[in-house]
Amino acid sequence: MKSKWLFIGVIAATVLVTTACSKLPNDVSVDESSSGKQVEIVVNGSLTVTLDSNATTGYSWELTGISDTGVLQKTDNKYVAPTSGLVGAGGKEVWTFQTLTAGTTTLSMDYSQPWVGGQKGANHFTLIVISKYAAK
Secondary structure, X not given: OHHHHHHHHHHHHHHHHHHHHXXXXXXXXXXXXXXXXXXXXEOOOEEEEEEEEOHHHOOEEEEEEEOOOOOEEXXXXXXXXXXXXXXXXXXXXXXEEEEXXXXXXXXXXXXXXXXXXOOOOOEEEEEEEEEEOOOO
16 A cells, blocks of 8 residues: 555656646746857747847847747847946847747857948857747
């Protein structure tokens, strides 16, 4: 009888751990430290990418690719100025994306001076985004 209850307890614990581990986040935020890595997010979730940027130097981040636009779509991007008040201080660029369906896509961005003759590819950001349906 004890082994029956032990077996049921082990099964219940396994189900609880599996359910807790399979919960995907609805919102994921990343920065430069995530470049070259991968994230998992639920379908219809929001991905926020925050990257250092300094508009006073003429540099800005450019979205250079989403390998599967059926999986991920850009919804917004903005420059957030520094709060220090120092001349020439850098701010942040904040990019927001939404996952549309289950799948895998690669997000690519370059930090460049966008005009003809400006420096291209001073920095590069890539992220593999894996979008999955939420576990039921």
